[in-house]
Amino acid sequence: MKLRRMISLLMLLCLLGGCAAPSAAPSDEKYDSLIVVGFSQVGAESDWRNANTRSMQQALSAENGFRLIIDDAQQKKERQITAIRNFIHQGVDYIVLAPTTEDGWDTVLAEAKAADIPVIIIDRMIDSSLATGYAGDDLFTCWIGSDFQRQGNAAVQWLEQQFGDQPLRIVHLQGNYGSSAQVGRSASLDAGLARNPNWTLAARDSGDFTQAKGQELVEAYLAQGIDFDVIIAENDNMAYGAIDALKNAGLTPGRDVTIVSFDANRKALEMVMSGEINYDVECNPLHGPRVQAVIEQLERGETPPRFTFVEETAFDAACLTQEIIDSRGY
Secondary structure, eight states: OHHHHHHHHHHHHHHHHSSOOGGGSOOOHHHHHSEEEEEEEOOSOSHHHHHHHHHHHHHTOGGGTEEEEEEEOTTOHHHHHHHHHHHHHHTOSEEEEOOSSSSSOHHHHHHHHHTTOOEEEEESOOOOSSTTOBTTBOSOSEEEEOOHHHHHHHHHHHHHHHHTTOOEEEEEEEOSTTSHHHHHHHHHHHHHHHHOTTEEEEEEEEOTTOHHHHHHHHHHHHHTTOOOSEEEESSHHHHHHHHHHHHHTTOOBTTTBEEEEEEOOHHHHHHHHHTSSSEEEEOOOOOHHHHHHHHHHHHTTOOOOSEEEOOOOEEOTTTOOHHHHHTOOO
């Protein structure tokens, strides 16, 4: 992997200095010994995302033999595509991508493949017409993340167990449209609505996975006089915003309105314990060590699993303990 960076540097020197002798190039043995990883991160829209970034920084540290270059896409796919192309031009050893949405990656990942740079996808999946084959191979080396539809199924099944055939009016706060988390969790609720004719979708909008937008949406529903019994928020930050809106309206979250959320951050679990959130499905953001392990396998010439699904659980007040909360790493 280091050879690609050396060639890139020599080519740059040739362009700038008429192929100056290699001895004229600056040398940094410590830098050259590190595995360089370019990481295109979605943004910093939530506690989950920030924990994910910290995990990558801690695992892919200089002490562990890595140089991590992070580009914050600020929720924009175009910025991610530009970042990946910059990583290719820099000659990084590996590219890690947390994609904003599932589609639209064929061309740029084909460019990474042509440059012989392994791509590791984390968190969200990509949907690519070429992902199953480019010149006989794959556009990404492996993927690490959650089974989002399984998470959604857990939330829907909990509602079915808790309420049976009671009528429910549901507000659904979705994440970024087209992201794997939104697609999978929304599909689960749609299936639940189809098999429970006593359930009604009172309102559904994207809160962009942010606390501010979650609060804004619920405040708007209340102002419009929309009646609802349940809020399903596709991440904890939107649930926090919804809870603030309910409190501001004089309602008691968890009692007047049932709150179902995803992520199970430490703060959210404390709210499960206090009764403000009724059920929280875990989505573990700590992918850094998993990415580190995959890269180390590749460096040894081994073949890591193509798909790695993270083992996760879910919590309500009946199964949650203070010990679990205290051990939470995010």
